[in-house]
Amino acid sequence: MPIETSEWIWYNSRWVKWEEATVHVTAHALHYGSSVFEGVRAYEGDEGPRIFRLDRHLERFLDSSKLLRFDMGEHTMERLTQLCIDLVARNRHKSCYIRPIAFRGEESMGLYPLDCPVEVVLFSFPWGPYLGDEAIEDGVDVQVSSWRRFAPGTGAPLGKIGGQYVTNQFVSIEARQNGYAEGIMLDSFGFVSEGAGENVFVVKRGEITTPPISASILSGVTRDSVIILARDLGIPVHFENVTREMLYLSDELFMTGTAAEVSPVRSVDQIPIGEGTRGPITKRLQEEFFNIVEGTIPDRHGWLTCVPQIQSVAVQD
DSSP, X not given: OOOOOOSEEEESSSEEEGGGOOOOXXXXXXXXXXXXXXXXXXXXXXXXXXXXXXXXXXXXXXXXXXXXXXXXXXXXXXXXXXXXXXXXXXXXXXXXXXXXXXXXXXXXXXXXXXXXXXXXXXXXXXXXXXXXXXXXXHOEEEEEEEEEOOOTTSSOTTSOBGGGXXXXXXXXXXXXXXXXXXXXXXXXXXXXXXXXXXXXXXXXTXXXXXXXXXXXXXXXXXXXXXXXXXXXXXXXXXXOOOOHHHHHTOSEEEEEETTTEEEEEEEETXXXXXXXXXXXXXXXXXXXXXXXXXXXXXXXXXXXXXXXXXXXOOOOO
């Protein structure tokens, strides 16, 4: 979907205008996928925007950087936290999507990457529901993709690494061209792994099952949040292998992600899930999630980082 541009971007240790944040065509990441990134949401609040689980997102961002042997220099956890807050404030967002990205830049060609400098960028923009405005309430239709999630030892699924998302693109393209909102990948053993950009949850007889880390999933921040909320509500959660037919036979099915938030699935491969509508457990978890991020109920887990609104800033060269 098109990006609604903002004003400011943090680019290699300075603030620049959106249109000035350009990358050279010889950048290593452009050729070999040597980048790591995050997606973080900030929600509108009565006293300004509030960033959801910024600490966990930045922790994963730095973990992903470690996997690619990035030297992040001055971009420590504390520095990145403040930069995200400053970014939202400078762009005067009420709510937005924040994208930190680090990548290997120019100066060297070839697969060996350690001679290339690491560039760090943070930008933000307004972004609505990833799977469509009706997805949150009505649910979406998905398919089991013909593309598989990569096998253990052939990638680093716990890292949010740019080059690994080529397969996810295949999944998304296939699903959209076949008339579905999203695709779900199986892992190399034939068990359910994850969606193109979401984690998967199966509900059966009032209990939740979600694929374990060993199913080559990305350990999602929203996934973790929903697991915590389910336990708060007394809903059992199991981490077990999920077979394809368990999707079809589930009472409810939903997917989670920073972009997708908590999105119900109403059918898989044209087979209705339950009654073909959002189920009661999915609805309950959605309500709890959105009530917290929107400030209707207290932020009992300390997930929200408040952003003070500012009227003017001095641009740092």
